[in-house]
Amino acid sequence: MHELPQNLVNGLLLGATYGLIAVGYTIVYGIVQLINFAHGEIFMTGAFGALSVYLGLGSGTSMWITIPLMILGAIVTSTVIAVLTERLAYRPLRNAPRLAPLITAIGVSITLQQLVWGFYPSAKSPRVFPSLPGGPYHIGSILIQSSDIFVLVAAVLSTLFLAYFVRSTRTGRAMQATAQDPDTAKLMGINTDRVIVIAFALGAAFAGIAGVAWGLRYGEIKFDMGFLTGLYAFTAAVLGGIGNIYGAMLGGLVLGLVQNLTAIYIADIPGMSQFSSQSWSSVWAFVILILVLMVRPQGLLGERVADRA
Amino acid sequence: MTALLEVEDLRVAYGKIEAVKGISFSIEEGQVVTLIGTNGAGKTTTLRTLSGLLKPTSGSVTFKGERIDGKQAHEIVQMGLAHSPEGRRIFARMTIEENLLLGAFLRRDQAGIQADIRHAYDLFPILGERRKQAAGTLSGGEQQMLAMGRALMSQPKLLMLDEPSMGLSPIMMQKIMSTITELRQGGMTILLVEQNAQAALSLADQGHVMEVGRISLSGTGADLLHDESVRKAYLGED
Amino acid sequence: MTDTLQLQSEAAARPKPAIPLPTSVARAATAAGAVITAASAFLSWTYSSQFPGDLTVSGYPGGLQWITFAGGLLTLLYTLVGYRVPVLRLLAPGGPEGTTVLLAVGSAVTTWFTLIAISVELGGLANLTGGGWVAGVGSLVAVVGALALPRDGEQTQDAKLRVLLYAGKRPELPPTQPESPWVEVPVVLVTLAVALGIFSYGIDTAYAELFGGFLILTGFTAWALNRSGDFTRLAALMQRNRTTAAVGAFVAAGLFPFTQQGGNAEANANLGVSILIFAATALGLNIVVGLAGLLDLGYVAFLGVGAYTAALVSGAAGAAFHVQFPFWAAALLGAAVSGVFGVLLGAPTLRVRGDYLAIVTLGFGEIFRIVVQNLDGTSGPNVTNGAIGISNVPDLNIFGFDFGSPHSLGWFTIGRFANYFELMLLFTAIIVLVFARSTNSRIGRAWIAIREDETAATAMGINGFRFKLLAFALGATLAGLAGTVFVHVNYSVVPDTFQFAGPTPPNSAFLLAAVVIGGMGTVTGPLVGASLFFLLQAKLSFLHDYQLLLFGLTLILFMRFRPEGIIPNRRRQLEFHEAETAEA
Structure with a gap:
């Protein structure tokens, strides 16, 4: 007998982290139709930004001050890096053929990873990340860590904020308009360059928060943690319907659940007992991506969007 | 008095292909000016350059006494030049009201915006009835009304309309043309690009005929309407 | 707008040389500098044989001195083209002066690269002997002379890259008539033999300094030959003798192991x-x-x-x-x-x-x-x-x-x-x-x-x-x-x-880079790109820790400034650059 409730909770928490990162892919893709490969690295730099703040504050500081400052540090780091890459690497290629910015994105991704690996103190091996005090808490048979609560609160608040922002603010409307038709958005007086920067910054801020959540949950961070996680998060964004913000969150949750549950239940399928270990879970995530693309390429919440010429 | 818009020797190219080959014209305040010509004559390219979506290779555009070639599109809108693009280009997944609000994107006077939205609904009652509907559900003519209403929301000094009658039924076209007349009577300056030369010339003060990137003929609307070559080429008479 | 117009009128008049000297003096100085540079390779450059390649011997060149020697000779060659020497004039259909500038700078950079490497590795300039100084000064004299030559390149308006574009762009060359096969085929074969020689030499470079010098000179020479129009002419020639060139290239490649004994x-x-x-x-x-x-x-x-x-x-x-x-x-x-x-x-x-x-x-x-x-x-x-x-x-x-x-x-x-x-x-x-x-x-x-x-x-x-x-x-x-x-x-x-x-090929990112940087859609592009990348990582192992970083930056820079790669495919080049004019 497996502990189903516990696994559900674990899956949802992992999924919430994916969702936070996936939002960044989806916003940027929705507006400039670019898969920002470097977004996983934005997430990673956020975690390192938070770690730097923690190390700078020293161990004597109260958690109630440290944690918010770490979050701030993560958001600032991620956002600044994302805005810089947009300005320096992507913007000059705005009208280039599609392949050019994609290749640039790969270059940015490798560059960011290597910068952290080569120049962040002792980042060649994993760096220990602080953990939250308190816990674990028992709710029935479910065990919950303090960091889990952080992930949960962060995901819910972020989603609510984003929903409000996109729907009810002037900038949010400008983002929607730019996503639908950039040229006409310009004719409305929208500075689309600014909107694109905001989209990158917003996605990066969420990735930064996800970076903190990741560090708190797993206790260590590494220069290449953004690569596979970014790949999963992108899968989540496609799963939810790329371009759709709620879809990104939903996709993240579904992917997290599937990854967690397959790792355990696949062993119950006769003949598959060997394929259940954690090391196979990325394979199943990937199989799901392919299946989704075959069956419902527009994703769970996506509308059919025609390719823009 | 200087003209509201002054275009001088404007040239625009896509890569090595020149689409507009040095055109000059001007628009006085309160005038309705029309550009007519066949497909590919460079009319839409001209409008897209005036509104800053394209950059000219040479020449100048002066609006309200200020050079605007080289300015960004949103800065040009801010100066009071509105452009209702070819093919209407409404935001299909947003509501009618949201479309109108986007037209007023650069304005901060909430009361004025609300008043103008009501004004748009007076001008086009059908829009008011469906204000909460997704704009994509409107018919072609209704979308054109929305596009015009949206362009007016920025309180422009000069309104540029690109083929407002394209693909519309005769009745709808009548409605659109009478709205343009109404706007003109209200003192709006309009630059109208049309393939329907008859309709455009009969309400224009000035007309220019464009052929393969150049202005081949200019005159008052009435003059052109009676010009032999225009009648042959664009009005389908022999 | 007005700025651009002014720039255009400036470009119409040929800009003046960077150094004001009579042309005859300039040409003589370049030639003399080139000769001194080449000759210095036969002198001893340093006291200590600890620097790889042993540059202490007078009488014949060793190691990096060979590179300097080659640089000096190439510079001399194109300076002679500038003297309108009859047959040699064929070498620079796109104008000899800009080419000479690039070659002179290239050999000066390699020479100084060597001198600086000696000083850094052996600890100070005191390690250079007279011969080293002769090489350094000679190569600089050639550069000064070259910078005083009249400028025969077409100037671009991009103000940001003025210095890099000093040599100017090659003017559009008129198409050539095919020569008789008795001329063309030997030229193809000689070209391939030279290419094989350069490639074999590059692979055989035993230490990073030598490979570095080799790479610098090869890079500048390639730039110079592109500027001179030789590459264009050769490409047309190869295109006309496609089968000979292709078969010849494979035979040349097949001979490679025989050069390594x-x-x-x-x-x-x-x-x-x-x-x-x-x-x-x-x-x-x-x-x-x-x-x-x-x-x-x-x-x-x-x-x-x-x-x-x-x-x-x-x-x-x-x-x-x-x-x-x-x-x-x-x-x-x-x-x-x-x-x-x-x-x-x-x-x-x-x-x-x-x-x-x-x-x-x-x-x-x-x-x-x-x-x-x-x-x-x-x-x-x-x-x-x-x-x-x-x-x-x-x-x-x-x-x-x-x-x-x-x-x-x-x-x-x-x-x-x-x-x-x-x-x-x-x-x-x-x-x-x-x-x-x-x-x-x-x-x-x-x-x-x-x-x-x-x-x-x-x-x-x-x-x-x-x-x-x-x-x-x-x-x-x-x-x-x-x-x-x-x-x-x-x-x-x-x-x-x-x-x-990863730091070593093959991996997906390196493969992609070889294609993209070599030149998408061409046969030679990926071959050149792959050789370059492989040799770079194999020879410059001291950069090991920064290789991937440099690699990432290279991808970004190439996409920004030369998205069509080293060897461009014509059609691709148009695709990459057509949007630049009209879109705001």
């Missing part, structure tokens, strides 16, 4: 065969990326599929199946299995947006590595022997020819790696042939149509999906084929070879 012969042949495998794989990727416009980020996995397939049927002790196929069967099987994976992966993803393919292939690349790592008997069934990989893959034996041992051919000895080099050359020829045939066929035109505008292509009746799948599967098959040789050359195959990005 010293103590480093096997190591150099190993480098050579690795470059070939890498280049052939890059060429396969070029079909997918360069011709069909599909971004494949997990391409190295197909090389892996081929390699593992061949290893599994090679009779290696670690393999799960104890069978030994003859090599032709293993090669075909490896290619076929790889092709099947290509179809399995392409069929679901090629129907949807192009960008998804990038991420799916990236995923596939990672998954492939994880799967072969897991099929180790504990995490999964034992097929691939997990992280340890399949080792002791036996050497090939085709028709009694043992690839594992050296063979003597007259005066020459052909070692193990040289054997494989010749085999891989054959495979590369096949891949080049497939590439060239498909480019100029109905299929190739369909790919271009899809790449440029899929909607329009579909409207013309091209089944986009089918052609994309064909490109994708073909690419996979060719990589699988290369993989079958790869595993025999390296004795073994381990999962970690097949990463997305």
Whole structure:
């Protein structure tokens, strides 16, 4: 007998982290139709930004001050890096053929990873990340860590904020308009360059928060943690319907659940007992991506969007 | 008095292909000016350059006494030049009201915006009835009304309309043309690009005929309407 | 707007030389500087023989002095062209002066690179002898002279890059009439021989300093010859004598192991065969990326599929199946299995947006590595022997020819790696042939149509999906084929070879970079790109820690400033630059 409730909770928490990162892919893709490969690295730099703040504050500081400052540090780091890459690497290629910015994105991704690996103190091996005090808490048979609560609160608040922002603010409307038709958005007086920067910054801020959540949950961070996680998060964004913000969150949750549950239940399928270990879970995530693309390429919440010429 | 818009020797190219080959014209305040010509004559390219979506290779555009070639599109809108693009280009997944609000994107006077939205609904009652509907559900003519209403929301000094009658039924076209007349009577300056030369010339003060990137003929609307070559080429008479 | 207009009128008048001197003086100074530079190579440059290459000997050049010598001679040559020496004038159809500037600067940079390397490594300028100073001063005199020559290049308006563009752009050359084959064919052959010589020398450079100097001079010379118009003329010549050039190139490449007979012969042949495998794989990727416009980020996995397939049927002790196929069967099987994976992966993803393919292939690349790592008997069934990989893959034996041992051919000895080099050359020829045939066929035109505008292509009746799948599967098959040789050359195959990005080739990112930076859609581009990347990482090992960083930055910079790559495909170049004018 497996502990189903516990696994559900674990899956949802992992999924919430994916969702936070996936939002960044989806916003940027929705507006400039670019898969920002470097977004996983934005997430990673956020975690390192938070770690730097923690190390700078020293161990004597109260958690109630440290944690918010770490979050701030993560958001600032991620956002600044994302805005810089947009300005320096992507913007000059705005009208280039599609392949050019994609290749640039790969270059940015490798560059960011290597910068952290080569120049962040002792980042060649994993760096220990602080953990939250308190816990674990028992709710029935479910065990919950303090960091889990952080992930949960962060995901819910972020989603609510984003929903409000996109729907009810002037900038949010400008983002929607730019996503639908950039040229006409310009004719409305929208500075689309600014909107694109905001989209990158917003996605990066969420990735930064996800970076903190990741560090708190797993206790260590590494220069290449953004690569596979970014790949999963992108899968989540496609799963939810790329371009759709709620879809990104939903996709993240579904992917997290599937990854967690397959790792355990696949062993119950006769003949598959060997394929259940954690090391196979990325394979199943990937199989799901392919299946989704075959069956419902527009994703769970996506509308059919025609390719823009 | 200087003209509201002054275009001088404007040239625009896509890569090595020149689409507009040095055109000059001007628009006085309160005038309705029309550009007519066949497909590919460079009319839409001209409008897209005036509104800053394209950059000219040479020449100048002066609006309200200020050079605007080289300015960004949103800065040009801010100066009071509105452009209702070819093919209407409404935001299909947003509501009618949201479309109108986007037209007023650069304005901060909430009361004025609300008043103008009501004004748009007076001008086009059908829009008011469906204000909460997704704009994509409107018919072609209704979308054109929305596009015009949206362009007016920025309180422009000069309104540029690109083929407002394209693909519309005769009745709808009548409605659109009478709205343009109404706007003109209200003192709006309009630059109208049309393939329907008859309709455009009969309400224009000035007309220019464009052929393969150049202005081949200019005159008052009435003059052109009676010009032999225009009648042959664009009005389908022999 | 007014700014641009002013710049244009400036450009119309030829700008003045940077240094005001009478032209005759300038030319004489350049020539003298070049002669001194070349001659200085025969002097001793330093007291200590600790600097690699031993530059202490007077009487003949050694090590980096050879590079300086070559630089001086090249500068002298083009200065003589400037003197309007009859036959030599043919060498610079695009104008000799700009070319001379580039060559003079190039040889000065290599010379000073050497002098600085000596000072830094041996501790201070005191280590330079008179000969070193002669070289340094001579090369600078040549630069000063060259900068005073009249400027014959067309100037561009981009103000930001003024200094870099000093030499100007080559004017548009009038097309030439074909010469008689008795002239053209020897020129083709000589060119190929020179290319082989330069390549062999580059591979044989024994230490990083020498390779660095070599690279600097080669880079500047390539720039100079592009500026002089020689490359354009040669390209036209090669195009006219396509078959001769192609066959000649392969013969020249085949002669490469014969140029490597010293103590480093096997190591150099190993480098050579690795470059070939890498280049052939890059060429396969070029079909997918360069011709069909599909971004494949997990391409190295197909090389892996081929390699593992061949290893599994090679009779290696670690393999799960104890069978030994003859090599032709293993090669075909490896290619076929790889092709099947290509179809399995392409069929679901090629129907949807192009960008998804990038991420799916990236995923596939990672998954492939994880799967072969897991099929180790504990995490999964034992097929691939997990992280340890399949080792002791036996050497090939085709028709009694043992690839594992050296063979003597007259005066020459052909070692193990040289054997494989010749085999891989054959495979590369096949891949080049497939590439060239498909480019100029109905299929190739369909790919271009899809790449440029899929909607329009579909409207013309091209089944986009089918052609994309064909490109994708073909690419996979060719990589699988290369993989079958790869595993025999390296004795073994381990999962970690097949990463997305890593410090050593082949990995997907390096392959992609070889294609993109070499030149998408061309045959020579990926070959040049692959050789360059492979040699760079193999020779400049002191940069090991920063290699990937530099690599990432190179990708970004190339996409920004030269998206068409080192060797541009005409059509591609237009695609990349057409949007720049009108769009705001």
